[in-house]
Amino acid sequence: DTGVSQDPRHKITKRGQNVTFRCDPISEHNRLYWYRQTLGQGPEFLTYFQNEAQLEKSRLLSDRFSAERPKGSFSTLEIQRTEQGDSAMYLCASSLAGGPNQETQYFGPGTRLLVL
Amino acid sequence: SQKIEQNSEALNIQEGKTATLTCNYTNYSPAYLQWYRQDPGRGPVFLLLIRENEKEKRKERLKVTFDTTLKQSLFHITASQPADSATYLCALDISAAGNKLTFGGGTRVLVKP
Numbered sequence: 001d002t003g004v005s006q007d008p009r010h011k012i013t014k015r016g017q018n019v020t021f022r023c024d025p026i027s028e029h030n031r032l033y034w035y036r037q038t039l040g041q042g043p044e045f046l047t048y049f050q051n052e053a054q055l056e057k058s059r060l061l062s063d064r065f066s067a068e069r070p071k072g073s074f075s076t077l078e079i080q081r082t083e084q085g086d087s088a089m090y091l092c093a094s095s096l097a098g099g100p101n102q103e104t105q106y107f108g109p110g111t112r113l114l115v116l
Numbered sequence: 117s118q119k120i121e122q123n124s125e126a127l128n129i130q131e132g133k134t135a136t137l138t139c140n141y142t143n144y145s146p147a148y149l150q151w152y153r154q155d156p157g158r159g160p161v162f163l164l165l166i167r168e169n170e171k172e173k174r175k176e177r178l179k180v181t182f183d184t185t186l187k188q189s190l191f192h193i194t195a196s197q198p199a200d201s202a203t204y205l206c207a208l209d210i211s212a213a214g215n216k217l218t219f220g221g222g223t224r225v226l227v228k229p
Contacts, residue, residue: 004159031215040124042205042219043160056216091159095215103148103215107159 002026004108006092012114013082020078021111025094032075033105034067035091043091049075050097082115089113119143122206122220129227135193137223139206142187146208149182149189154203154222163204164191196227 005024013019025032031050035043046065047057051072064082069075079086089112093105121140129135139149148167152160166173166182166189173180179192193200203224207217 033215033217035217040221042120042207042221043217045216045218048216056211093159097215103150103165103209104162105215105217106162107152110157110159112157 004092004094004106006090006108006111008111009109010112010114012116014116015082015084017082018078018080019082019113020076021090021092021113022074022076023092023108024074025092026096026106027073029094029096029106030072031095031097032069033093033095034075034077035093037089037091037110038087046077079113082113084115087113087115120206120208120218120220122204122223124221124223126224126226129196129225131196131198131227131229133196135196135200135225135227137191137204137206137225139189139191139220140187141208144208144210145184146210148209149180150207150209150217151178151180151189151191152205152207152219154205156203160205160219193225196225198227198229201225201227 007022033048034046037043049069064080067077089110091110092108095105119142150165151163154160164180166180177194181190203222205222207219210218
């Protein structure tokens with residue numbers, strides 16, 4: 001499968017713990033995005049990378065959230081000191097800037113986080 | 117701030133009929149608008165993109181219209197099938213620089229056999 005993959009698919013944690021999610025984009029894609037989605041809502045933008053550079057971060061994103069894409073390939077999203085309000089589906093997407101369909105984002109299956 | 121509205125009520129439709137979904141937006145003039153499909157527990161899947169200079173776009177049984185004066189897009193599924201049952205999301209790029217998509221809340225479609 002050459003699509004976007006995310007790991008883990010599900011995560012249950014206790015409040016106050018740290019969690020880290022991984023996203024592997026489509027291999028030739030240079031842009032990578034993180035979104036958060038709660039039940040009944042559309043995905044909400046968190047941050048995005050072009051290659052290894054983090055170009056934008058949502059103002060809604062707490063300082064407890066950090067994302068990296070060290071080699072311009074896979075990315076990690078870490079949430080420190082999790083709170084119950086962090087419970088959501090975390091979606092990763094990738095795209096190819098400069099390509100013929102550069103506006104199209106390809107989403108992974110998501111990581112569902114439950115904070116108890 | 118940018119607001120994208122989709123009908124939050126589920127759309128129940130009989131197989132074979134046409135489903136029509138609405139996406140309204142405010143406070144922005146997007147260069148294009150996209151529609152995605154999302155099945156429960158899965159990520160969104162891209163369906164169609166329509167640009168501001170296009171009135172209509174088709175893909176198989178799907179049709180999208182884009183009225184920049186009304187700030188509205190309509191999404192049609194013709195000859196609907198039970199397999200079309202899903203949530204459909206519209207999205208705009210409000211950044212104009214990085215494909216930062218802003219999504220509507222989605223409309224759930226249920227096609228009954």
